[in-house]
Amino acid sequence: MGGAVLAVVLVAILDWRAALLLAVWLGAWALNAWMAQASVAGARILVPVVFGLTLLTLWELAVRLFEVSPVILPAPSAIALAFAANIPTLWVDFVQTILRGALVGYVLGCGIAFLAALAIDRSAFLQKGLLPVGNFIAALPIVGTAPILVMWYGFGPSSKVAVVVAMVFFPMLVNAVQGMKESDAIQRDLMHTYAANYWQTLLKLRLPTAMPFLFNGLKICSTLALIGAIVAEFFGSPTVGMGFRIKIEVGRLAMDMVWAEITVAALAGSGLYGLMALMERQLTFWHPSHRSVRN
Amino acid sequence: MRRITGAVLPVLVVVGVIVAIWYAAAYNMNRAWTLDQAERRGLEVSAGELFTDTMWQERPRLPAPHQVAIELWNTTAGEAMFRERRGELRPNPRSLWFHAFQTLAPTLLGFVIGTLSGMFLAVAIVHNRAMDMSVMPWAIASQTIPILAIAPIVIVVLNAIGLVGLVPKSLISAYLSFFPVVVGMVKGLRSPGAMDLDLLRTYSASRAETFWKLRLPASVPFLFASLKVGIAAALVGTIVAELPTGARFGLGARLLTGSYYGQTIQIWSALFMAALCAAVLVSILGFVERTTLRRMGLDR
Numbered sequence: 001m002g003g004a005v006l007a008v009v010l011v012a013i014l015d016w017r018a019a020l021l022l023a024v025w026l027g028a029w030a031l032n033a034w035m036a037q038a039s040v041a042g043a044r045i046l047v048p049v050v051f052g053l054t055l056l057t058l059w060e061l062a063v064r065l066f067e068v069s070p071v072i073l074p075a076p077s078a079i080a081l082a083f084a085a086n087i088p089t090l091w092v093d094f095v096q097t098i099l100r101g102a103l104v105g106y107v108l109g110c111g112i113a114f115l116a117a118l119a120i121d122r123s124a125f126l127q128k129g130l131l132p133v134g135n136f137i138a139a140l141p142i143v144g145t146a147p148i149l150v151m152w153y154g155f156g157p158s159s160k161v162a163v164v165v166a167m168v169f170f171p172m173l174v175n176a177v178q179g180m181k182e183s184d185a186i187q188r189d190l191m192h193t194y195a196a197n198y199w200q201t202l203l204k205l206r207l208p209t210a211m212p213f214l215f216n217g218l219k220i221c222s223t224l225a226l227i228g229a230i231v232a233e234f235f236g237s238p239t240v241g242m243g244f245r246i247k248i249e250v251g252r253l254a255m256d257m258v259w260a261e262i263t264v265a266a267l268a269g270s271g272l273y274g275l276m277a278l279m280e281r282q283l284t285f286w287h288p289s290h291r292s293v294r295n
Numbered sequence: 296m297r298r299i300t301g302a303v304l305p306v307l308v309v310v311g312v313i314v315a316i317w318y319a320a321a322y323n324m325n326r327a328w329t330l331d332q333a334e335r336r337g338l339e340v341s342a343g344e345l346f347t348d349t350m351w352q353e354r355p356r357l358p359a360p361h362q363v364a365i366e367l368w369n370t371t372a373g374e375a376m377f378r379e380r381r382g383e384l385r386p387n388p389r390s391l392w393f394h395a396f397q398t399l400a401p402t403l404l405g406f407v408i409g410t411l412s413g414m415f416l417a418v419a420i421v422h423n424r425a426m427d428m429s430v431m432p433w434a435i436a437s438q439t440i441p442i443l444a445i446a447p448i449v450i451v452v453l454n455a456i457g458l459v460g461l462v463p464k465s466l467i468s469a470y471l472s473f474f475p476v477v478v479g480m481v482k483g484l485r486s487p488g489a490m491d492l493d494l495l496r497t498y499s500a501s502r503a504e505t506f507w508k509l510r511l512p513a514s515v516p517f518l519f520a521s522l523k524v525g526i527a528a529a530l531v532g533t534i535v536a537e538l539p540t541g542a543r544f545g546l547g548a549r550l551l552t553g554s555y556y557g558q559t560i561q562i563w564s565a566l567f568m569a570a571l572c573a574a575v576l577v578s579i580l581g582f583v584e585r586t587t588l589r590r591m592g593l594d595r
Contacts (some may be wrong), residue, residue, distance in 0.1 A: 009549065029425070032428070036428045037424065037425070037426075043426065043428065047425070048429055048431075049427060051429035051433065052433060072452055072456055073452070125305050125308075126305070127311070128305035129304075129306050129307075130309050133306060133309050133310060136570075141569045141570070143535055143561075144534060144546075144547075144565070144569055145566065147551070147553065147560065147562055148563070151554070151557070151559070152356065171414070172520040177412070186409055188466070246447070246448060255452070258448055262440075266440040273438075279583055282329070
């Protein structure tokens with residue numbers, strides 16, 4: 001505690017603004033450390049919220065005190081104002097990029113990958129051949145295919161859907177195939193002794209055991225889908241969409257609007273990911289990773 | 296021998312099928328242009344001529360595999376990496392090695408920065424409850440933000456304040472390789488079981504000793520798994536970082552200029568070069584992983 005005060009005083013001699021920032025940071029940190037240590041009720045939620053608010057406060061203070069040019073970094077308050085003032089534009093961009101591009105591609109790509117995984121699952125030969133190739137392709141910078149797909153499918157949403165499908169296909173495929181292999185031989189034999197046919201085994205045994213892997217794939221792909229849709233718009237788009245807006249507003253140096261778009265992207269990404277995590281929690285409550293044990 | 300045929304044959308068959316589909320698709324997609332050209336000149340084309348033409352167009356919609364292979368060969372083995380210009384030895388922008396190097400340098404620098412800071416943060420998270428509760432939820436939340444899509448803005452902003460070249464690109468790749476390392480390393484540092492930790496307690500080992508002798512070794516397999524994800528992400532980050540500022544060199548720049556001038560063969564060869572780089576980087580890490588784990592007696 002004494003050390004912290006001393007540090008603030010020492011910095012204050014050099015620059016009072018830096019000292020103020022340091023004091024806010026140390027104060028918030030001390031509060032958090034105390035809440036974490038004392039296990040205050042609701043600390044699991046309060047501590048991260050305080051941390052996030054501290055970062056926002058520091059950002060706002062830093063921009064105001066050091067008079068950072070809004071061209072370089074706008075303050076959170078300026079971003080919030082730009083957000084509120086441009087809700088119709090942001091909504092149109094959201095519909096174009098997220099709903100028509102990312103979401104359609106996400107559903108299509110993950111669906112096709114799942115069906116492909118079912119097909120691969122029935123053939124040991126395909127498993128040995130396709131998985132290494134799939135792993136290789138999953139590691140490629142698939143974003144690089146964006147210019148090609150934009151050339152093929154034009155500037156509209158269909159090229160964004162194509163980019164998203166290409167991006168989510170292999171991660172989803174690899175996870176789904178891995179998940180399909182999860183059930184033990186002994187469990188499959190048990191289903192066999194019950195005279196269960198292929199579909200019954202699939203529905204009652206293999207899909208449930210594959211569930212954690214499927215959700216892992218879905219969660220990874222939720223971010224990839226947004227990335228694909230937005231990056232593809234850098235290579236050509238109609239005069240609407242988040243990637244297009246970001247490109248244009250950067251050119252006009254209207255950084256507050258750019259950050260408003262980033263906020264939309266962040267909210268959409270967290271929303272989709274959160275939805276998947278929630279479904280996972282509901283459907284795979286039996287999995288060990290959901291038991292609350294602290295290590 | 297049987298192991299080799301058992302593992303390699305299916306892969307070869309799958310690759311063969313992909314190449315065959317690719318040829319068929321190239322024929323289908325390029326046919327329209329050839330027919331169009333012939334019609335404009337009032338020429339009849341036979342099936343054989345049509346096929347050869349679709350395979351050798353200068354700006355095909357989909358270049359045939361051999362066209363990409365030839366372009367790759369010509370721009371790597373066929374071009375010198377350096378050339379003499381005004382009495383100086385300068386890098387040759389026609390060499391794909393040069394562009395790959397322009398992309399790999401920031402990737403590796405970013406990867407090193409990202410890995411080191413990720414490991415540092417993971418150690419702090421494991422040892423400090425307040426760090427764990429404050430940073431971890433935000434680290435996970437930030438994963439859900441499409442950072443790659445935002446990377447171009449960061450580059451433009453850094454450009455505006457005069458940061459150009461290696462540093463901005465490596466910052467993006469550092470950011471992308473940072474989170475896999477944090478998540479994997481935290482998981483790894485927490486992987487020793489209660490029994491192992493209790494054993495060290497009976498030895499009255501200090502926190503530092505527990506860290507160096509138990510937690511750190513236990514985290515190594517997790518770390519390597521994360522590093523492989525991280526380096527691929529770092530490469531993608533650098534390529535995307537090259538897009539917005541109209542960079543002249545690097546694989547991302549090749550993609551962008553190819554897209555401007557409709558040079559599809561150039562795009563595809565840049566894409567393959569990027570794929571090759573990713574594969575080489577990941578397999579180098581895989582090799583280091585196997586050697587390290589064998590030495591630690593952890594391989595299975």
